[in-house]
Amino acid sequence: MSCRSGLSHNPGLYIHVPFCRSKCRYCGFYSVTSVDAIPGYIEALCNEMEMYQGIFGTFDTVYFGGGTPTVLPPHTIETILAGVRKSFALTDNPEITVEANPQDLDMTMLTSLFDCGVNRLNIGVQSFNDDILSFLGRRHTVATVRSALDNARLVGFTNIGIDLMYAIPHQSIEEWFATLDQALMAAPEHISCYELTIDTGTPLKIELESGAISLPDEDLQFDFFIKTSERLENAGYVHYEVSNFAGKLNLASRHNRKYWDHIPYLGLGPSAHSFLHNRRWWNHRSLSRYLDDLHKAKKPVEETEALTDDQLCLEALSLGLRTKKGINLTDFKMKYHVDLLREKNDMLARLKDEGLIDIENGILSPTRFGLAVADTLPLI
């Protein structure tokens, strides 16, 4: 299967690894710090795979996310991938990504990942400043990052993405640029730059509420966002989604694109979300409930929603407006029977005047300024 944009329509497979060695001070994501549950989790995961045999077709991406997948002992990813290959068909050249913590990426781990077919690493670098790393509660240092990156290249990884974080309390744009410069020197194929979001119930949230720390105001957030985009695009990266930059467009995360293009995906593991046709469902967040259900040979699904055409249309609009690729207005009209050009003509003209969107060759796409307000654009 192929489509106009040259992107695959094959479904993607997401595997959630709910373990972390320690909790970062901003993260409220569900994870378990005890590793005792790992064997049970692997078994359950393989059982869950069997339940979805024959439903999704041939996957062309596998993505291990977390939590911290690299908390799993070496060769565990191999075991899981063997399970994947047993239960599902994969294309000839699937993108297999593992999210990794720099500290875990020693030669043993890297070789084990590389040998079992992992061809893309997404490394949670976050910063090239040790003070900031410790403020965030990360386990690693800048030195760990450097050696992880060097080792990954040595082992043979040619598709490496790094995650960075900005708009951190007390951080200046200059400091952030220093981190970006270090990142560029490492020449990763992909860079994700996330504005720090502090989840509820986390230590940083408590400091924020007590007034001990504060987040940058809207103007500064805007500056961070725009200057990051300028800096990285000047360095040759494509700002292809709100937080994502690819060395070349074909180095964009194939897996993540599926979320934004309404392409089916199967999520396995606690809290993972799946999407097929007009249905989306998600697993229990709690590892124990997840394991319990699978023990009873039951799908560990917490909730399923059937999306109406209106809902799919709204999602397509909001997801499309988060990507540089934008929305093909003809396709959109055919699929959702909404003629945006006609129905929203005044508003689109206004937003175009404001420099927030472009409309060219039947494509509606956000500009750099538009990406900064991508949460409101779909309300046109």
Added chain:
Amino acid sequence: MESIRNFSIIAHIDHGKSTLADRLIQHAGVVEARVFKDQILDSMDIERERGITIKSQAITLPYRGTDNNDYVLNLIDTPGHVDFSYEVSRSLASCEGVLLLIDASQGVQAQTVANLYLAMEHNLEIIPVINKIDLPTADVTRTMEQIDAELGLDPYRSLICSAKTGTGIEEILEAIVHRIPPPKGNNDEPLAALIFDAAYDAFRGTIISCRIFDGTARNGDIIRFMHNEMTYRVEEVGRFLLSRQKRDRLSAGDVGYIIAGVKTVSDVKIGDTITIDTKPCSRPLPGFKEAKPVVFASIYPIASDDYEDLAIALEKYTLNDASFTYQKDSSVALGQGFRCGFLGLLHLDIVQERLEREYDLSIILSVPSVRYRFTLKNGDVVDIDNPAYYPDTATIEKSEEPYIRATMMFPERYLGAVMKLCREKRGDNSTLNYPSPERVELVFEMPLGEVIYDFYDRLKTITQGYGSFDYDVIDYRESDLALLDILVNGDKVDALAQIVHRGNARTRGLRACEKLKEEIPRQMFKIAIQGAVGGQIISRTTISPFRKDVIAKCYGGDITRKRKLLEKQKKGKKRMKMIGSVAIPQSAFVAVLKSDSE
């Protein structure tokens, strides 16, 4: 007739009228504790929530006195707000006595006095009742002094109670029986019944609440409303217990209801007299007045598709609110709608809320206005309550605006601040009375247009809640008027236009701009708001756009959450009106008249 007592409870707002009514009803055992809801007479949700009575209601309480005789006590509830003072007077005309309720911690307030005067006009027996004696701040002695000095009543004839705890209720019931005289009247005279309320019932049509002064009303009688000369056949008469209780007749002295196939409440005029068509009484009962709206605003549906629904809702709504008027209207900015008349701003608020709540409509109200009068150069006199119809300035010979006499009462220490407020509102011709030391009664003549919106709120703020306010419309006076236009991103929004006193135009224009800046949410582009008089910009402000709102992550697990948020925002946006590409919230239209409280 000897066993009947017709009475009302009158009080300043929040002095505990509804609670006392509840307690009396409970004591009379009309309602079992199981089904008892607080403030049982305030049957509309909105009344219960706001703690005010909007419509009058009556209830008959059977009571066995300590003398072992059985009595019929008819409690006629009255609305407690200045917007509804005519309704109050008709309820009082149906009584022989009143309980004058006074909060023991707040003492005598302006409406206590105003209500007392009303009761005196009707020659009613007045029983002062000091309420809320359970409060730690209660000061019964001081309240008694005020009853003596400010009301001129015998303080030693007053009763004390706590409607909340039930203390003193028995004594009140006994006082009603022994101090309020039984009604007078003659069953053999032609029927004369005073209408003091009318409510709409989906199955029976209009339920008329009335007091029979002379004669009797029975099933099958052909009755006539003396004001509009309509005739109807009586289908049912009865008394209000907790629900309607059918009887074979209503006789002189009775308070009860008549059902006579009257389709809408607006066919019934409060204060009108019902008589028998073939044997009418010689003259109607005194005091009839047609309730006239004094505040006007247009109502538009937010979505123009809802116009028909709005039309139906208004038609249904007027079935139950005779003082509300409406007619078709259209606005360039807001499309098809209706121009509506209200008794006052509270009434307007209530109508808006009920339309939204009971009919599930999203509506926008234009800036409220009073009715101005223009004498044109050709000699024509036109009354204009809608800025959209403001006459061409070149044709105007003379412009006039309605004036009121405002009566305020408050502790003397606030005098300076209140005087300042009244002068700011172009008040004139003041008189000052000291009904008692430390307490002043200030009377001012003021343009109605200056007080319709926030005057009462500001008075309450300035006097820290101790000030009270009452008003009558007196006459029209010449005034230099101007039309203040509001432009949003260059588009004139007719529904935001106001007719203002020329001397105030700049201040009003600035205020409108500031208020709109507060009310209109920031959008993705800059919004310019301008005030203009006669094409000249007199005020301006801009709402800067927001530049960054995007949440960084949107992966598999975030999409549903994000969509739900968008759905919620879209729903919120449906409650806003698009003017060009600017979304203006409902609240903005009324907010422009509000000033900042100081």
